[in-house]
Amino acid sequence: xxxxxxxxxxxxxxxxxxxxxxxxxxxxxxxxxxxxxxxxxxxxxxxxxxxxxxxxxxxxxxxxxxxxxxxxxxxxxxxxxxxxxxxxxxxxxxxxxxxxxxxxxxxxxxxxxxxxxxxxxxxxxxxxxxxxxxxxxxxxxxxxxxxxxxxxxxxxxxxxxxxxxxxxxxxxxxxxxxxxxxxxxxxxxxxxxxxxxxxxxxxxxxxxxxxxxxxxxxxxxxxxxxxx
Amino acid sequence: xxxxxxxxxxxxxxxxxxxxxxxxxxxxxxxxxxxxxxxxxxxxxxxxxxxxxxxxxxxxxxxxxxxxxxxxxxxxxxxxxxxxxxxxxxxxxxxxxxxxxxxxxxxxxxxxxxxxxxxxxxxxxxxxxxxxxxxxxxxxxxxxxxxxxxxxxxxxxxxxxxxxxxxxxxxxxxxxxxxxxxxxxxxxxxxxxxxxxxxxxxxxxxxxxxxxxxxxxxxxxxxxxxxx
Numbered sequence: 001x002x003x004x005x006x007x008x009x010x011x012x013x014x015x016x017x018x019x020x021x022x023x024x025x026x027x028x029x030x031x032x033x034x035x036x037x038x039x040x041x042x043x044x045x046x047x048x049x050x051x052x053x054x055x056x057x058x059x060x061x062x063x064x065x066x067x068x069x070x071x072x073x074x075x076x077x078x079x080x081x082x083x084x085x086x087x088x089x090x091x092x093x094x095x096x097x098x099x100x101x102x103x104x105x106x107x108x109x110x111x112x113x114x115x116x117x118x119x120x121x122x123x124x125x126x127x128x129x130x131x132x133x134x135x136x137x138x139x140x141x142x143x144x145x146x147x148x149x150x151x152x153x154x155x156x157x158x159x160x161x162x163x164x165x166x167x168x169x170x171x172x173x174x175x176x177x178x179x180x181x182x183x184x185x186x187x188x189x190x191x192x193x194x195x196x197x198x199x200x201x202x203x204x205x206x207x208x209x210x211x212x213x214x215x216x217x218x219x220x221x222x223x224x225x226x227x228x
Numbered sequence: 229x230x231x232x233x234x235x236x237x238x239x240x241x242x243x244x245x246x247x248x249x250x251x252x253x254x255x256x257x258x259x260x261x262x263x264x265x266x267x268x269x270x271x272x273x274x275x276x277x278x279x280x281x282x283x284x285x286x287x288x289x290x291x292x293x294x295x296x297x298x299x300x301x302x303x304x305x306x307x308x309x310x311x312x313x314x315x316x317x318x319x320x321x322x323x324x325x326x327x328x329x330x331x332x333x334x335x336x337x338x339x340x341x342x343x344x345x346x347x348x349x350x351x352x353x354x355x356x357x358x359x360x361x362x363x364x365x366x367x368x369x370x371x372x373x374x375x376x377x378x379x380x381x382x383x384x385x386x387x388x389x390x391x392x393x394x395x396x397x398x399x400x401x402x403x404x405x406x407x408x409x410x411x412x413x414x415x416x417x418x419x420x421x422x423x424x425x426x427x428x429x430x431x432x433x434x435x436x437x438x439x440x441x442x443x444x445x446x447x448x449x450x451x452x453x454x455x456x
Contacts, residue, residue, distance in 0.1 A: 060300060067295035069338060072288060072345050101344035102337055105381045109333040110297060116329035117300050137381040145377040152373045153333045153365040 005120035006163065007031045007111045008057070012047030014188045014208060016126035018178035019165060020055055023124060025181055030057035031118050035107050037100060038070030041194030050187060062110055069106075104137035105146060108162070112150045116158045124163035129170050130207060140167050171211035179217045186220040200225040233348035234391065235259045235339045236285070240275030242416045242436060244354035246406035247393060248283055251352060253409055258285035259346050263335050265328060266298030269422030275415060282412070290338055297334075332365035333374060336390070340378045344386045352391035357398050358435060368395050399439035407445045414448040428453040 006028040010016040024030055032052035034045050045061065052059035064070065104125065111123045127138035136142065147162040154160060166174055178185060190208045191198040198205050200223030212219035234256040238244040252258055260280035262273050273289065280287035292298065332353065339351045355366035364370065375390040382388065394402055406413060418436045419426040426433050428451030440447035 060296065062297060063295045067291045067297075068288065069290060069295075069341070072342055100341075101385055102341040102378065102381050105337040105378060106334070106341060109330055109337045113297070113328075113330040113334060114300050136383040136385065139380070142377070142380045145373075145380045149370070149373040149377040150330065150333060152367070152370045153330050155364040157329055157364065 003029050004122070005029045005031060005118065006122040006124050007033055007115045007118070007120050009107055009111050009123070009125040010034055010048045010051060011126070012044035012049075012051065012189045013126070013204075014178065014183075014185060014190055014211075015128055015166060015171070015174055017047075017051050017188045018174050018181065018183050019124060019126040020051060020057070021181040021183050022165065022177060023163075024055055028122070030055055031114065031120055032057045032059045033111050033114055034059065034061050035110075036061065036063045036065045037103065037107075038065040039192075039194075041189065041192050043194050044189040047187060047189045054184070054187075060114060062107075064106070102137065104135075104142065108146055109150070112154065112160050115160050116154055119158075121159065122161045122163050124165065126166055127164050128166035128174060129168060140164075143167060171207055172214040175211045175215040175217050179215070190221075195224070197222050197224045199223070231257050232350070233257045233259060233343075233346065234350040234352050235261055235343045235346070235348050237335055237339050237351070237353040238262055238276045238279060239354075240272035240277075240279065240417045241354070241432075242406065242411075242413060242418055242439075243356055243394060243399070243402055245275075245279050245416045246402050246409065246411050247352060247354040248279060248285070249409040249411050250393065250405060251391075252283055256350070258283055259342065259348055260285045260287045261339050261342055262287065262289050263338075264289065264291045264293045265331065265335075266293040267420075267422070269417065269420050271422050272417040275417045278415060282415075288342060290335075292334070330365065332363075332370065336374055337378070340382065340388050343388050344382055347386075349387065350389045350391050352393065354394055355392050356394035356402060357396060366395075368392075371395060399435055400442040403439045403443040403445050407443070418449075423452070425450050425452045427451070 004027055006023055008020045008023060008030050010020055010032050011034060020030060032048065034048040036042055036045060049059050108123060108125065115123050143162055143164045150160055190204045192202045192204050193199045198221050205223065208221065209219060232255055234251055236248045236251060236258050238248055238260050239262060248258060262276040264270055264273060277287050336351060336353060343351050371390055371392045378388055418432045420430045420432050421427045426449050433451065436449065437447060
């Protein structure tokens, strides 16, 4: 049996960490890649690096901030210090301000280049059901269109399967799966504000807390504020 | 009439420079973007910057080398010092070694993010007929697939037309068009070797010389070697 290799786009968050553990449990040998895109919560990247080490995966950091990409990516609360991260539910209209245009196409295109050079037949990312409300590039139709595009782009060099195993999975079910796989949740980072502790009130903290509660899994996260 | 804006991916070479002049002649207001992807011939970027200034276009340099992308893009003669640039005709099998996997999807994805932030309805790049032989991501089917993908990725934010005006145009006809538009050809760079002068013998020099000869246009380029 040949080794099955997958490039996993990992952020240090709960979703992509659980995805990486799940892929490894399925027998994939992992090549981890993370992106600094000037995100306010770039402390998540240290969590991604530790996760890769835990899984004996190589880890590549692509610094799109150093590349100059963030010089024009202003206006998103995730990258622009002048725009506040909104509190509230992830599915709210207000969360649209956290969109970084075309982010997933940029990250997946680079991840696919890495896949070609490392002879990996798959590239995986952790978009889940809850993301669809806010991010157009987290929808099933994006994954299909991206897969079609990239296999034209690398035809003759490689064939790449785009894996988005959580596309129809809720964050609650991701937490349940992670608990089964013994994912060290305390070593994952979600909060968009990127402070010393998870704030507990931004969209992604809200979603994280809700998912643990609904899954009936103990939440090891220490939040600054316990009020939902 | 609203201003028509286009993001133009420009390399400093003959094709993309002529494309930029042509778009401007068609009434587009241009936003130029170039990429350092560790190419041996990165001196072409200075030509791109001058071209943008000549056309009163803003110029954004995205440094994918600084991003760490080139750390794994080894094995291509364009980026790996250990691999020699082959001499000979562009359409030869030997030129495959100059493929940088998924390069155009990476560059166009970033150019599309710039288009969204600058409210440009088009992104243009200068792939031409001769490129099809060697680069899978310079074919019409790639352009179609990429356009479909990106418009899913940015749905609700923008609509982007991918322009590849030279896709069915030979380099000879690009030289003819450039001559009509009074493109300063002497201020463009093609040679993959990136020396002080165009070498005259690598695939892209070969193609450049041939195109001027076939177009019946005086070639202002000074080549190191005049032997074809």
